Amino acid sequence: MAEVESTRAGAVQTITLNRPDKMNAFTRALHGALREALKEARDPEVRAVVITGAGRGFCAGQDLTEFGESGDVGAALRETYHPNVLAIRALEKPVIAAVNGACAGAGLSLACACDIRIAADNASFVPGFIGIGLVPDAGGTYFIHRLLGASRAFEWMSSNRRLTAAEAHAWGIVSEVVEGDALPARAAELASFYAGLPTRALGMTKRLFDHADTATLEEQLEHEAQLQAAATQTDDFREGVAAFLEKREARFSGR
Amino acid sequence: MNRPKQLNALSGELMAAVVGAVTELDGDPEIRAIVLGGGERAFAAGADIAELAAGTPISLYESRRIDQWDTIRDLRTTVVAAVSGFCLGGGCELAMLCDLVVASETAKFGQPEINLGVLPGAGGTQRLTRAVGKAVAMDMILTGRMLSAREALAAGLVARVVAKEAWLTEAKRVAAEIAAKGPIAVRLAKEAVDKAFEAPLAVGIEFERRAFYLARASEDAGEGLNAFVEKRPPDFKGR
Numbered sequence: 001m002a003e004v005e006s007t008r009a010g011a012v013q014t015i016t017l018n019r020p021d022k023m024n025a026f027t028r029a030l031h032g033a034l035r036e037a038l039k040e041a042r043d044p045e046v047r048a049v050v051i052t053g054a055g056r057g058f059c060a061g062q063d064l065t066e067f068g069e070s071g072d073v074g075a076a077l078r079e080t081y082h083p084n085v086l087a088i089r090a091l092e093k094p095v096i097a098a099v100n101g102a103c104a105g106a107g108l109s110l111a112c113a114c115d116i117r118i119a120a121d122n123a124s125f126v127p128g129f130i131g132i133g134l135v136p137d138a139g140g141t142y143f144i145h146r147l148l149g150a151s152r153a154f155e156w157m158s159s160n161r162r163l164t165a166a167e168a169h170a171w172g173i174v175s176e177v178v179e180g181d182a183l184p185a186r187a188a189e190l191a192s193f194y195a196g197l198p199t200r201a202l203g204m205t206k207r208l209f210d211h212a213d214t215a216t217l218e219e220q221l222e223h224e225a226q227l228q229a230a231a232t233q234t235d236d237f238r239e240g241v242a243a244f245l246e247k248r249e250a251r252f253s254g255r
Numbered sequence: 256m257n258r259p260k261q262l263n264a265l266s267g268e269l270m271a272a273v274v275g276a277v278t279e280l281d282g283d284p285e286i287r288a289i290v291l292g293g294g295e296r297a298f299a300a301g302a303d304i305a306e307l308a309a310g311t312p313i314s315l316y317e318s319r320r321i322d323q324w325d326t327i328r329d330l331r332t333t334v335v336a337a338v339s340g341f342c343l344g345g346g347c348e349l350a351m352l353c354d355l356v357v358a359s360e361t362a363k364f365g366q367p368e369i370n371l372g373v374l375p376g377a378g379g380t381q382r383l384t385r386a387v388g389k390a391v392a393m394d395m396i397l398t399g400r401m402l403s404a405r406e407a408l409a410a411g412l413v414a415r416v417v418a419k420e421a422w423l424t425e426a427k428r429v430a431a432e433i434a435a436k437g438p439i440a441v442r443l444a445k446e447a448v449d450k451a452f453e454a455p456l457a458v459g460i461e462f463e464r465r466a467f468y469l470a471r472a473s474e475d476a477g478e479g480l481n482a483f484v485e486k487r488p489p490d491f492k493g494r
Contacts, residue, residue: 226421
């Protein structure tokens with residue numbers, strides 16, 4: 001059985017973490033399979049990506065049978081989580097986390113590394129780490145700080161409070177909550193919407209927002225100018241302007 | 256540089272072509288700045304390992320293959336290195352021979368020779384140390400660690416980091432900006448800055464003072480000062 005299933009429908013690639021009996025907890029093998037799936041997603045034909053979990057959970061975080069006092073944990077993180085988190089940020093297309101159930105620890109970090117999160121109404125969001133004496137990893141402190149601000153991020157990660165999908169929505173962690181059974185269809189619909197947008201400009205927008213986190217206003221203005229100059233050289237910009245002038249719907253190719 | 260399959264590995268042939276091209280451009284008075292670039296994936300990923308492995312120490316010494324790089328250092332025309340992707344080993348040394356580096360956000364800089372049981376041989380231990388200081392230079396040269404473009408910017412190895420789509424256009428823009436200045440002043444200023452790396456402070460200061468008077472004696476200096484007073488753009492002639 002593959003630890004990660006990767007399927008393509010049109011321009012949408014759906015990556016399903018697939019260890020349902022273990023709530024899709026991360027193992028080395030799962031990381032390796034996720035890495036392959038994220039590599040496939042670099043294909044320019046793929047214009048939107050969905051990450052979701054098989055069975056009841058989204059991802060329970062690290063499989064603790066593979067993680068402990070012995071062994072070089074730092075090295076393990078560098079070799080497994082880091083490339084995958086960076087790969088999600090480096091994908092120049094939107095990555096949607098469809099959180100179908102429990103989303104805990106490094107699974108929460110993974111969801112927060114994505115560009116957009118939607119959740120099933122029975123999903124839950126649990127920091128996890130502090131509950132067993134660990135610090136958030138896999139980018140958790142970076143992304144959750146960015147999503148919630150320092151104060152709320154610290155309070156949440158240190159209190160280890162379990163959030164329901166509705167609470168996560170109220171906090172702005174997920175943009176939409178749907179009935180459990182409806183999640184796959186809604187994720188596919190959303191992904192297909194994003195896959196029809198001007199992908200190059202979307203990818204550059206993603207990079208600009210990531211860049212904005214560490215840039216000064218002057219640097220960010222300069223970065224915008226350089227990317228806008230590149231955006232005007234795309235087929236989709238030509239199509240967008242033509243469609244606007246001809247008062248018709250634009251049909252973007254992603255090039 | 257255009258050996259994309261080899262990521263612009265600096266073979267004797269490629270280096271001779273680079274040196275030949277920049278020497279010719281340097282002799283053309285119409286050329287006021289040169290952009291030296293590679294491809295999107297690599298500026299240059301290092302020496303041609305196959306050539307290096309095949310050569311004996313004596314044959315490498317006698318072929319003077321590294322010596323010819325000094326030509327680039329001695330050019331009078333400003334050279335802007337446009338770096339995208341890998342800029343490693345000999346590639347990094349080549350970029351450091353240029354007057355300034357404009358780097359794509361994707362660029363990676365490193366001196367990984369230590370991983371092959373050798374060390375930089377075309378100025379890496381000297382120029383990198385002068386550019387980034389002992390701490391970072393030791394880290395890069397002894398561990399082979401690569402710097403990202405932003406790390407290289409913070410360390411002082413590159414002048415500007417630009418969007419990955421814009422590495423070549425921005426390098427050309429910087430070069431065009433330099434080319435629009437008075438060429439005599441640009442050449443003297445470049446020599447004076449280089450002196451800061453090669454001579455004691457007192458000698459560099461003395462050089463700068465003389466270069467300043469020399470530039471002041473040019474027609475371009477007269478034009479530049481007049482244009483400033485008259486609030487108009489200067490028209491430099493290179494005289």
